[in-house]
Amino acid sequence: MTAPLTPRDNQPPEEPHTPPTASGAGSSAEPPSHPPTGNDAPVDPPLGQELREAALTVLVLALVGALLGLLWLWLAPRIPLVADTHNVYLKDTEGEEAIGADGVFLLIAAGFGIVSAAVLFRLRRRGGVPLVIALAVGGLLGSVLGWQLGMVLGPTDDLAAHAAQVGPGVVFDGPLRLQAMGVLLAWPIAAMVTHLALTGLFGPRDEEPPLPGTPVPGAPDLTKDDPAA
Template sequence: MYGVQASYGQDGPGMKTEVREAAVVAVVVALSGALLGVLWWWLAPSVPLVGDIVDKNWVVYFKDTEGEQAVGVDGTFTLLALAFGLVSAVAVFLIRRRGGVPLVVALAVGGFLGSLLAWRVGVWLGPTQDVIAHAKDVGKGVAFSAPLKLGAKGVWLVWPLAALLVHLGLMALFGPRDGEPYQQQAEGHPQQGPYGTPPV
């Protein structure tokens, strides 16, 4: 019986340790969303707007109604989120080879919170949200950049989903394998019964 109890201790850290590690992973992954937000603001295409006066009221419209810049803003965020999901999953796998439910949940939660933080940082760094005031400042008919925004909020899920898929794939390919039953016999030890006693 003592042999069985000792083998259980080799399965990995206790649940409290896994939860603590998962909490650290979630916080670090989420905070890295600030970097994603900066990159999104820097790399996203500018969406030009134009202000005009109609019936003594300012109106704002797209300068190029056929332009695809707005789609490019979402696409830039999506590609960056995919890259951050890949990097975070690989980093967590290399640091903590042995998986676990808390770690997987931490990746998903951290990725989602990181996406929200990236969105808020990008919007904060980008042009002002008050487009009417911006149009008045630059003048009638003068193009200016629209504020950053995401047309499809579903892109918030790209990072956590990418991180989960990559991490699970790495665990399946390179993760530790369960030991064979009666592994001690292969190591030169006498074969034992199911309760650590010699077989009858």
């Protein structure tokens, strides 16, 4: 005997079968990670490029020192001297022209340091150790070049020959000199302080890590699938 067949009209309906979608599978999986590219994270320049830029910075600042020497020669007060038939004397024994020459050099060099640091920061905001060192070395070389150029272009330091040329009792200008050699550091010190201040105020900031519980941009929102949320 055979079992009675169930009529086709009385069979239970089949349950609908829904294929898994990509969105459902992706809701529980983490998004694929990819290494940061040049558009995602800043890329530091290679060391060779930084060294070339540092060498160029030293050369430019050293050449700008010639302008420092010309300004010092133009703005520094002159030291009046007078001679008799045997010796050379200061015309004004209580004059402060020698100290004034040091002060003028100090102010001009400090101004050059501020301007050079601002220009370098404007061109290379990210900075770098080689460029900062080049800023200090170039400023020192520029100060030395300006000092030497001012003395060469200024009145001669051969007082005897100069006095014999102008004659006894005639006032003439003494040589342009620096009494305090420490003023040569005005340019590099002013440049370093200015660059440090600009970097602290307007330099690039490192991203701070997110606090616990802070949603990360681009991460899936798991609270939608959590029935307890």
